[in-house]
Amino acid sequence: MRILFVTNPFRSHLYLQVPLAWALRNAGHEVCVVGPPDMADDIAHTGLPNVSVGEWLLLEERMAQAPPVDDSMGVADPRGQRTGRSVQTDFGWGDPHAELEDLTTGVREVFFPDATIHDLVNFARMWQPDLVITDPTAFHGAVAARVVGAAHARMLFTVDRMGQLRAACRPGFASVGDPMRDWLQPILQGYGCDFDESTVVGQWTISPMPLWMWRPEGVHYIPMRNVPFNGPATTPRWLYEPPARRRVCFTLGISHRDANIDGTSASARDLFDAVADLDIEVIATLNAKQLESVPNLPDNVRAVDFVPLNALLPTCSAIVHEGGCGTFAASLEYAVPQVIAPNDFKVEKWWGSVAMATGLEERGAGVYAANAGRLTADVLRDSLKLVLEDPSFAANAAQLRNETIATPSPHDLVPLLQRLTTEFRTSRP
Template sequence: MEIVRVLFVTSPGLGHVFPTISLAHALRAAGHEVLVATAGGKDAANAGLPVVDSAPGVDISAVFEQAASEQPEEFDFSTNIDTEKGLAFIGAIFARVSGISVDVTVSAAESWRPDVVVHSPLQGAGPLVAAKLGVPAVTHGIGFADEAAATEAIFEKMVDERERHGVTALPEVRESIDVAPPSMVDRPVRGWPMRYVPYNGGGVLPEWVLERPARPRVAVTLGTVLTQFGALTSLTKLVDVARNLDAEFVLALGDADPSPLGELPDNVRAAGWVPLSALLPTSSALVHHGGAGSTLTAIAAGVPQLVLPHGADQYLNADVVARRGLGLRSEPDQVDAELINRLLTDTGLSSAASEVAEEIIGLPTPADLVPKITGLV
């Protein structure tokens, strides 16, 4: 067997790194070599992968803040990315975020000499490196949006980086991986369909996580970004409503301090960091912000979901969930007891959630895609 070297180049943030981990593990399990290039690198390193920090010493939050101050009209996080304005937002901001990773990623790639580059959709350094080295590039989808258009918009705006490295066009050989369940999108499959196999990090689980409670358990998360920008209080109405419901609510909020929510009712547990893929099998529903990872992890678990979108692709994800009938969407301040009761008792929601969970089980696994990726060499 020929050993193939695959360089994963991802945008910073768990929502971009985590969806690629299952494929990286599948490649390594098949005997191939994997290297990850991402800003910071801790998240991929904790998954047991060798990592190059592609932006050493750079504060990614500061990069976003500077871009926001310089481009206030384009940097509007509340923008729905499934629009022309949204695509401009993605192109402008993630070209900047991609640009800080280009030089280190190019240097690492020239030393390590990958045979294939797999990159997240919003990381323009991936296709740039693949084009410079003349190797195939594979876009690893992370959700439901038009990710090909986003990749092209970002690449187009990376004028200085492309000129510096002598890259004039996208890689000659380009493929893509589509993790969106076919029944949830009204477009053709982009490239290779793949079953979404959640990777939500590891950890020692509290004993209660594996136990199915006597009353319904509702998992609640805002992902890993929103809690850093003061969005935790968007759950205030949900916590107030929970007080009078016969259900258990688990706030999986990572490192976020839950104190802005006030004194929690007895049936609301602040659980810190709990991998969703471990929590959802004993949960009856998920309430979340609409991040692609949370949405797809709930779909894989077959549980109904209530989406409270805050911005970016979250509006699109919320609409997709509601349209397919496996969940509901609401503004955070409009959550009430009737909505939560419907989430927990509507058999139509649970039936649709089960249908889509079965649908994705039938899709090719990350292991099934290994020969396709290595076959590009």
């Protein structure tokens, strides 16, 4: 088979796809990864064949210029009170159709203008994939799959936010319209194809999230173990030395390291204030920009620009992060109790970090401290002390690891993907 992976312009999304892409390649299938020119070097460093489509997106520059976060809706906890925490079912509770319109407009204008869709269709016609596996908002991949008769699967990176919105809005499409159909149907018709729901949610959906994570109804999910991939990196030798004290990892992720998004992330200063007096060793994977607000590091903090989590986490007793999919998966893989403070940028927390934090806390393997914009040093310190001092968190994290490694791996999924591709692929146009 020929399998085309279509990624969005975030390394964390790409890195999630890499283990499955290599599993298919090692099984003898041809693989190609498509992304915007911004991602060309990152894709090349995975060792996978790749091609760029569309124009440069310059996404970090756009995000740095984004307006302040709109908190007019507020958030509600399960008891209906305004708090610093959210629940996944709050997403779009005021007007899900308006949320779907906003998502559609943003994806079209920022990520995939019509010219990018046509560029990918032209490449797909030339390369003729049998299966197209797309990021959940990479709709140009869905169009290309339909045009060339390929099977189309989505690969989630966290929670199925699109599936959630579609389920909430579907009953009203007849009366208020469907913004996704309005956008994609004319393009598809130009190629002699029609729009249907699988254009948006795929013919099936590969989910790397644990089975205990929240998910919407009405989508064909196939579970897959999220095998953490950290990209090319050099591991410092000190990381292999046993820590003298309990070690804690602090990370704010890799997707937006260079964007200046005020008020949406926990500040490095607050993080360090929370741990300065604790008897722990902190490894903070922060770059120079993220450390601008910190004049001096506490004695128990070592700041490093980047270290691969698969080398760092086996030495850690806890991790503090914002709910990134790769960080979450690596923490499960190495049975590390987690303290999560979901990023507040726009609606990013609804892409999974709220559901991760809530689900992890319900399983007793971590703490949902607060949404990052409302996180204080006191709240963080109390949350971290709880997971470090109560041994049940480590025991429950070990149980979740056992469940995780029992989930089908990317290698295990290959025969199923072959069968589904044969079932859903159509005759060549």
